[in-house]
Amino acid sequence: MNKTVIKFFTIADYEEEELWLRQMHQNGYKLVKMYIPCFYVFEECEKEDVIYRLDYRSYEPDDDYWQMLKDFGWEHFAHCLNWHYYRKKADQLENAEDGELFSDNASRVEMISSVIRTRMMPIIVIFLCCVAPNFGRYLSGEAFGPWDRFFMLFYSIMFVIYVYLICHCGLKLRKLKDKYSN
């Protein structure tokens, strides 16, 4: 039987997400797909130790990419907003590196930089060009028509979400980058 779980992971929490998916599988639930971010569809399965890994590709990869991941023993089973989900049974591993998508820090840092460039930057631009100016406008009490109460509430919520996202993801991605920089 399928069950849908709603859980929130930001672009900086992919390592936690991998661990959570592994734990779900150990408890007898394997991820089958994701409709939209945060909505995980699981299927009941045998309890097994399966390694989950996420890869971020800012562009649509070519056939060579899918074939290579397959050759290396990874099963691709879901993707969501440029994040690709892979898994491999833990007992198939010959050594620890077989359970990793990245075997050196240079390529780990490369992926984090790509997330910052193509995901973090747009968040900052939308915040600076849209959310913050509108929030400021309503805060200063410039506009008060019939719909403005609604928009004020909307932009206040957006403001809080964006500030949280920028602080949390910004700090965490930097921390991850430091961790993997030699």
Place this chain on the structure above:
Amino acid sequence: MDDKIKRIYVPMTESGFYILYCLQEPQHGYGISQQVRKMSGGQVVISAGTMYGTLSKMEKDGLIRFCYEEEKRKLYQISELGKQVLDLEIARIERLYLNSKGENVNE
């Protein structure tokens, strides 16, 4: 060779070196990883994401070139620029090796 290439690839990462070294013959990503595992006695393992990323980057920078495709796998081979970079790396590693044995490099 321009300074940008030198800055990025000299010295290069261990995976980068093995990949470039193996591409003296046409080869695809998985084939390279198998060859590296064998020649290093299992001590150097290059994972899928690292392999794909490094090959894409080296192709973009002109160190390797795409040869042909075989059952959805792209085969690459080292370019003239790649050979120059590889030679620089090999000379650097030889110097390190000699110095690590307490020997001086003859001018």
